[in-house]
Amino acid sequence: MNELEHYFRGNDKRLIHKWLHYFEIYDRYFERYRNREVVLLEIGVFHGGSLQMWKEYFGQKAKIYGVDINPRCKDLEEKQVEIFIGSQSDRQFLRNLKTIIPKVDILIDDGGHRMRQQIITFEELFDHVADDGLYLCEDLHTSYWVTHGGGYKRRGTFIEYSKKFIDWLHAFHAEQKGLPVSSFTRSVDAIHYHDSIVVIEKKKRSEPVDARTGQASFEEIETVEWWRPSARFFIRQLNLILRFFRLPGVFWR
């Protein structure tokens, strides 16, 4: 059991509500920020217990911000912990928040878990995460719950929305105009899906470069006899047509 889970299980301070398997995930990504000047923002304060937990885990140099729609949460502020009252689906509130707080190293969306809330929060706050920071959206299982606007492959869920991240990550390799290189492509190193949490790790990226080193072990496949330029041209044209209709391609080498 890691220190965070240990804290949670022994917690007799303010109430915390977390899924137990999250603690291993947190520790895996957050450990490197401990005892550093980390800035953390958590959407969803509840009774303030998780903010106290982050403060304890990250140490005295940490600055912890919370956001909640419930005005009573304002009373839960304490040393190192500042709380803003507003809705995570209010774009203007989030834009204003960005003018008040510094760029954040770790952003945790543990708010209302409704689809619109998660999407708006991502759209407004992702660029306020530091270049080497982390963006976490929690309780993704609500994307499968009808109570929260979810449903398997249902349009508008955060899970369906986040599937676009996979394409955006690979845009440097796309040949089609429909997938341009974006600020997401240039700023994201990895996307980790865990049960109910996605962790987006940021890192500035430029166009990837491929290279070869060392000695060849056998002849290149292109030199095999049947492979002719005309066949290559024909297969390429056929594949372009199949791609246009989003059909699987034919084998080409």
Ligand SMILES: C[S@@+](CC[C@H](N)C(=O)[O-])C[C@H]1O[C@@H](n2cnc3c(N)ncnc32)[C@H](O)[C@@H]1O
């Ligand atoms: C799951 S609880 C947060 C749990 C807390 N992070 C913890 O670990 O103990 C969800 C919180 O999100 C807040 N919330 C719900 N809708 C919200 C919204 N639209 N904007 C901001 N906060 C919201 C609720 O008031 C509630 O306190």
